[in-house]
Amino acid sequence: MSIQINPNIPVNNCKICGARPVIEQTKNSWIIVCPTPACKNQVADKLINFDAWNRQNV
Numbered sequence: 001m002s003i004q005i006n007p008n009i010p011v012n013n014c015k016i017c018g019a020r021p022v023i024e025q026t027k028n029s030w031i032i033v034c035p036t037p038a039c040k041n042q043v044a045d046k047l048i049n050f051d052a053w054n055r056q057n058v
């Protein structure tokens with residue numbers, strides 16, 4: 001299940017396709033992921049890591 005990111009949170013769009021990312025949770029991590037299936041642009045970490053996503057998508 002994908003979770004929408006609150007519009008108040010400054011998060012860069014996917015640098016590959018321009019989509020706003022969403023969040024998915026697995027047993028051991030939180031993943032910020034591009035919603036475009038073919039894109040596969042994501043950042044997984046123990047906590048939601050917006051800094052890493054934003055650095056990756058400048």
Ligand SMILES: [Zn+2]
Binds near residue numbers: 017018019035039040
């Ligand atoms: Zn993308």
